[in-house]
Amino acid sequence: MASRVVTPALLLLLFSIFITFSPALCLKQHPLDPLTPSEFIHIKAIIHKAFPAQNLTFQYVGLDEPEKYTVLSWQSKSTTNTKSPPPPRGALVVTRLNKQTHEIIVDLSTRSIVSSKVHNGANGLPVLTLDEQTYANELPFKHEPFIKSIRKRGLDISQVVCSGFSVGWFGEAKSRRTLKINCFYTNETVNLYVRPVEGIAFVVDLDEMEIIKYTDRFIVPVPKGEGTEYQASKQKPPFGPWLRGAPVVQSQEEGFSLEGHTIRWANWVFHLGFDVRTGTIISLASIYDLEKHKYRRVLYRGFVSELFVPYMNPTEDWYFKTFFDCGEFGFGQSTVSLEPLTDCPVNAKFMDAYYAGQDGTPVKISNAFCIFERHAGNILWRHTEVTIPNKVITEVRPEVTLVVRMVAVVGNYDYIIDWVFKPSGSIKLEVGLTGVLETEGVKYTKTDEIEEEVYGTLVADNTIAVNHDHFLTYHLDLDVDGEANSFVKNKMVTKRVKDPKIPRKSYWTVESETAKTELDAKLHLGLKPSDLVVVNPNKRTKPGNPIGYRLIPGSVAGPLLLEDDYPQIRGAFTKYNLWVTPYNKSEKWAGGQYVDQSRGDDTLATWSLRNREIENKDIVLWYTIGFHHAPCQEDFPMMPTLSGGFELRPTNFFESSPVLKVRTVSPKHVPLPNCTTKN
Ligand SMILES: *[C@@H]1O[C@H](CO)[C@@H](O)[C@H](O)[C@H]1NC(C)=O
Ligand SMILES: *[C@@H]1O[C@H](CO)[C@@H](O)[C@H](O)[C@H]1NC(C)=O
Ligand SMILES: *[C@@H]1O[C@H](CO)[C@@H](O)[C@H](O)[C@H]1NC(C)=O
Ligand SMILES: *[C@@H]1O[C@H](CO)[C@@H](O)[C@H](O)[C@H]1NC(C)=O
Ligand SMILES: [Cu+2]
Numbered sequence: 001m002a003s004r005v006v007t008p009a010l011l012l013l014l015f016s017i018f019i020t021f022s023p024a025l026c027l028k029q030h031p032l033d034p035l036t037p038s039e040f041i042h043i044k045a046i047i048h049k050a051f052p053a054q055n056l057t058f059q060y061v062g063l064d065e066p067e068k069y070t071v072l073s074w075q076s077k078s079t080t081n082t083k084s085p086p087p088p089r090g091a092l093v094v095t096r097l098n099k100q101t102h103e104i105i106v107d108l109s110t111r112s113i114v115s116s117k118v119h120n121g122a123n124g125l126p127v128l129t130l131d132e133q134t135y136a137n138e139l140p141f142k143h144e145p146f147i148k149s150i151r152k153r154g155l156d157i158s159q160v161v162c163s164g165f166s167v168g169w170f171g172e173a174k175s176r177r178t179l180k181i182n183c184f185y186t187n188e189t190v191n192l193y194v195r196p197v198e199g200i201a202f203v204v205d206l207d208e209m210e211i212i213k214y215t216d217r218f219i220v221p222v223p224k225g226e227g228t229e230y231q232a233s234k235q236k237p238p239f240g241p242w243l244r245g246a247p248v249v250q251s252q253e254e255g256f257s258l259e260g261h262t263i264r265w266a267n268w269v270f271h272l273g274f275d276v277r278t279g280t281i282i283s284l285a286s287i288y289d290l291e292k293h294k295y296r297r298v299l300y301r302g303f304v305s306e307l308f309v310p311y312m313n314p315t316e317d318w319y320f321k322t323f324f325d326c327g328e329f330g331f332g333q334s335t336v337s338l339e340p341l342t343d344c345p346v347n348a349k350f351m352d353a354y355y356a357g358q359d360g361t362p363v364k365i366s367n368a369f370c371i372f373e374r375h376a377g378n379i380l381w382r383h384t385e386v387t388i389p390n391k392v393i394t395e396v397r398p399e400v401t402l403v404v405r406m407v408a409v410v411g412n413y414d415y416i417i418d419w420v421f422k423p424s425g426s427i428k429l430e431v432g433l434t435g436v437l438e439t440e441g442v443k444y445t446k447t448d449e450i451e452e453e454v455y456g457t458l459v460a461d462n463t464i465a466v467n468h469d470h471f472l473t474y475h476l477d478l479d480v481d482g483e484a485n486s487f488v489k490n491k492m493v494t495k496r497v498k499d500p501k502i503p504r505k506s507y508w509t510v511e512s513e514t515a516k517t518e519l520d521a522k523l524h525l526g527l528k529p530s531d532l533v534v535v536n537p538n539k540r541t542k543p544g545n546p547i548g549y550r551l552i553p554g555s556v557a558g559p560l561l562l563e564d565d566y567p568q569i570r571g572a573f574t575k576y577n578l579w580v581t582p583y584n585k586s587e588k589w590a591g592g593q594y595v596d597q598s599r600g601d602d603t604l605a606t607w608s609l610r611n612r613e614i615e616n617k618d619i620v621l622w623y624t625i626g627f628h629h630a631p632c633q634e635d636f637p638m639m640p641t642l643s644g645g646f647e648l649r650p651t652n653f654f655e656s657s658p659v660l661k662v663r664t665v666s667p668k669h670v671p672l673p674n675c676t677t678k679n
Helices: 008-028 037-050 068-077 130-142 144-152 566-570 604-610
Strands: 057-063 090-097 100-107 112-118 160-166 178-185 196-205 210-216 256-259 262-265 268-275 279-289 294-310 322-324 349-356 362-374 379-385 393-398 401-410 413-421 427-435 439-441 456-460 463-466 468-478 484-496 506-514 530-540 546-552 578-582 617-629 639-651
Touching: 037 057, 037 090, 037 100, 037 112, 037 349, 037 362, 057 268, 057 349, 130 144, 130 160, 130 178, 130 196, 130 210, 144 196, 144 210, 160 196, 160 322, 196 439, 256 349, 256 362, 262 401, 268 294, 268 349, 268 362, 279 401, 279 413, 294 413, 294 427, 294 566, 294 639, 322 566, 427 468, 427 617, 439 456, 578 604, 617 639
Parallel strands: none
Antiparallel strands: 057 090, 090 100, 100 112, 160 178, 178 196, 196 210, 256 262, 262 268, 268 279, 279 294, 294 322, 294 468, 349 362, 362 401, 379 393, 401 413, 413 427, 427 639, 439 463, 456 463, 468 617, 484 506, 484 530, 484 617, 530 546, 546 639, 578 617
16 A cells, blocks of 8 residues: 555645646636545645544545536536636545544635535435545454464464455444455465455454454364466466457557547547446537437436345354445545556556555556547448449448456456447447455365255365455536436337238337336346437437437346345445436435445435426436356456456437448558567
8 A cells, every 4th residue: 555655745846736737726626526636635734623532434435426407517618729718626535533423625726625414314424535444454463362273273474464344234233334354365375365364253343443243163174275376477387378469559649549438439528427336427428410410418427336245154254344445445545557568559558546545645546547548349330232233342340349348356356347449439338347256164075065055166185265246336427418308218119010901910019108206217137128328308309319328238137136235235236237317416326425334214215206307307327237147167266357347438419420421530641560470
């Protein structure tokens, strides 16, 4: 963690730049820009002034984003060349102080506290900081009974590492703010997750930062983890398969431009933001319409709202493992630096991100994002005309897309979050799951020895990879050509042919149904065929079709837990694959504002019970990408990326194909590297 901290010298530099050029910076600033290092420093100072000599921890510091109409009116007044002054900047600060959660709004323009209150609403606790998890993970090593337990197992304490797990909520009326700790035996390797030390568990009180419970219940062998080395430099032959790094050939001119956090590429313009709880935030995505000679609005704001990962081992040592990676662990602060050339291609540009550490000091994640044009060898569109006598006409356009990538690593799992923009107007949201599985140590080495229920797959000696789900719920505030939108289900229904003279018996047709209230839009997808379209009911194309954007789901998965099971009450927002709500600035986090130890009383599912009107309103879509993961041996010891995703695609948004007249800068204009061909 130390390497991430911004050095005092750098801070001083940033600070002086801020002071010297602050008016210029201000004008350049976009109202949705993430908080800057100097803003974090100001916030820390303002909070410490208001709460002097107190042991206060910063659990969340993020932009208190302006109201939507403020941002939109700023945008309409700003042109490419002249920026209108941005609205006042504010920050939302959540602290822990005297065992209470404080919510503080800071006005950065006046450097003052606008409001400060103790949170006493819905149950739940703020995001865990990385620092408090680090402190908690060190506590076992000062705990004598634990040291004895390790010795009793014949293990060397210097090879043990411990890791914290959120505790969930299982019906307790009252609970302290705690973290459970499990430990692993590295045994001179780095792949700890494949070597759990079972039977040992701690509960740490995070406000007191002390162990309040320690148990050593049973001993099973630590899995040997043979053949699980994943560091290339330490692996032994045989190697393979061999892959050649394919060069990316790109015109010298950059295909996209970065101005602050605003990205322009092909016909797209959008803003790339960052938040400690979610990572990537895409805002104000608009696409240029050649016919209308203007940018048209598509998406006001989109981000991963929650990531729910319940494990399916209901035993004493495992039942609580039902994680909420955004609300509990902070998906943004779990973002890791991307490796040039491997995480992202050679033509990628990188962007850093900052968040406030537990003491309020800015922490830098360098290369948190990469942005690159993807020349994947795919075809944007093509046609070969062979019907005209004595003529063959072929027209092909290669596809180029723009990718915005981040990778969040929450403990063992790596999530690759991609936003892919296409010149056709589509936005593809893709997630890749890779990393190391969570495993349980057992006494078995063969499946036919197993004599009790196990909760996953025996993937190696003494190693069960435990069954689990991944549910990523996206917040998608679409503004299709304006805020007032409706959600339409275009259902495909089978019809019987009525005319007896026609030999055909059936066909299908489309029946449209506009959702009036939230209830009409809660959907289990995958069973009945339908196109799900967000339309602007106030605008039509020339032929008269409603202007829209369609959501094309990927493979869908819903919860398999019982509805009255505690994790499912907390994760009730996964009950439907799709929800639509009216826009409300405070409804951002599907699992609630405070998710750690939450009780499900502030989730998308509870907000939606109001069954508000959503027709011709500013609406938000919530779509969940789900995976049921019953691990297999190939997922071990390092899981090859498993991908999922969905697409937002224009549907009667343009008058005709927006890429008919696309022009590609052909690589033949580009100086190719000198190659030698072997024959
Ligand atoms: C504040 O809390 C930290 C972590 O619990 C502790 O190490 C430190 O001693 C505390 N400081 C004060 C002044 O109480
Ligand atoms: C640790 O590694 C050594 C060498 O690979 C091996 O002999 C030993 O059995 C391992 N210990 C455990 C507990 O896995
Ligand atoms: C916005 O949402 C919050 C949380 O659900 C709710 O308390 C509040 O009343 C809502 N505001 C409006 C205007 O509906
Ligand atoms: C290729 O090699 C030739 C001859 O050595 C050299 O003149 C030319 O600049 C090289 N081109 C590139 C793109 O490196
Ligand atoms: Cu998985």
